[in-house]
Amino acid sequence: MELGREVSFPAGARIFEEGGRADHFWVIRDGGVNLDVHVPGRRSAVVETLGAGRLLGWSWLCPPHQWHLGAEATSPVHAWEFDAGEVLALCERDPELDHALLTYVVEVIGRRLRAARTRLLDLYGPYGSGSPG
Amino acid sequence: MTAVPLPYRVVSNRPETTDTRTLTLRPVGEALPAFAPGQFAMLYAFGVGEIPVSVAGLQDGTLTHTIRGVGAVSRALCAVRPGTQVGVRGPLGTGWDLPAATGRDLLVVAGGIGLAPLRPLVQAALSTPRDHGRLNILIGARTPEDLLYRSEPDGWGRPYCEVTVDRAGPEWTGRVGVVTTLLDQAAFTPHETTAFVCGPEVMIRATGRELLHRGVPAQHIRVSLERNMHCATGHCGHCQLGPLLLCRDGPVVGYDRAEPLLAVREL
Secondary structure: OOOOEEEEEOOOOEEEOOOOEOOEEEEEEEOOEEEEEOOOOOOOEEEEEEOOOOEEOOHHHOOOOEOOOEEEEOOOEEEEEEEHHHHHHHHHHOHHHHHHHHHHHHHHHHHHHHHHHHHHOOOOOOOOOOOOO | OOOOOEEEEEEEEEEOOOOEEEEEEEEOOOOOOOOOOOOEEEEEEOOOEEEEEEOOEOOOOOEEEEEEOOOHHHHHHHOOOOOOEEEEEEEEOEOOOHHHHOOOEEEEEEEHHHHHHHHHHHHHHHHOHHHOOOEEEEEEEOOHHHOOOOOHHHHHOOOOEEEEEOOOOOOOOOEEOOHHHHHHOOOOOHHHEEEEEEOOHHHHHHHHHHHHHHOOOHHHEEEEOOOOOOOOOOOOOOOEEOOEEHHHHOEEEEHHHHHHHHOOOOO
8 A cells, every 4th residue: 555645536526538548546535436438429428436445447457558438526535546557566576466456456347347237237127127017 | 915905095196207106095995904014915907907016105094006107007007097996905925024123234225116115114214213223225226217206315315325327317416337336335234234125136136146245144135026926815826936926925035045046047
């Protein structure tokens, strides 16, 4: 955690933009962050909200090191901010840390993939449950 | 429980969403025995047919039911006008059994129209705060327009109540994501928690898996299952799920019984 620094974002702040260079990541301490996708000609569509304890940003880990989504604070946010380059350099020197961090990030990505697949099933739709009685 | 439907008068019929309405019913003469939260009634639209509908409110001698119009009978019930009559059989099936959760944290997880059977449980829990620990209410819906009882969760307020939707338009300022993501913010002690879960079975499974992963014992996860019920007396077998007849042994069962059954293909 010595690489992390405390940062805060006011409500409405854009933390990063889709397509931007992914060179930092954050662990949210409190507040909420919307992840959104740019829709040409329309307002960005929010695809997920992250809250306290959640990892914000994993695109720094693998090429092309660009954000896949945008992120906006929905309320005042306090977070630990990490410089991805510094963390990756430390991981090169410390295989145990490297493994632990990779395991953690993969778990986060897996959880979000599961959530996305679950939502693909259109859980609460009119015919998601109930018999047509 | 009566084998013959008793006549109830429609006191009100209020819209919840584009295809879902909430009926409040009062007995014309003799009233049915008291319902418990989680139990259901067979509602009879005269001349059309009968369907099972969980009770969504129990106040002042009235019965409240929230119905989504997806078939002939449910659409007929959605269309009934105040002052007209419907037939009601009940109370039927098992309830949430809130007293069995005395002293424990309560976690209510609702998906879509699954909030309806949980509503009387929430109301009972809010009226007896000293009987249990922390109350968390987590609500998921497809879109903001699909949320039921939109004015009520604000009134529930603290204890922790959070709403999330799968797809949001620009006017939505709340959370977006699956209902299970709300578990991260809920304050509960897993092994001292009783969870009450209702929604589509995919959502029940996803929620059950998350709760087990967090350490909530399977027997303390209560879920409400749904099958096509017909007689509601445990005779016809329409609602059979493995060894269970859900009209009699359910709809509310422990996840220790439900999980293996929900994992069987084509059951």
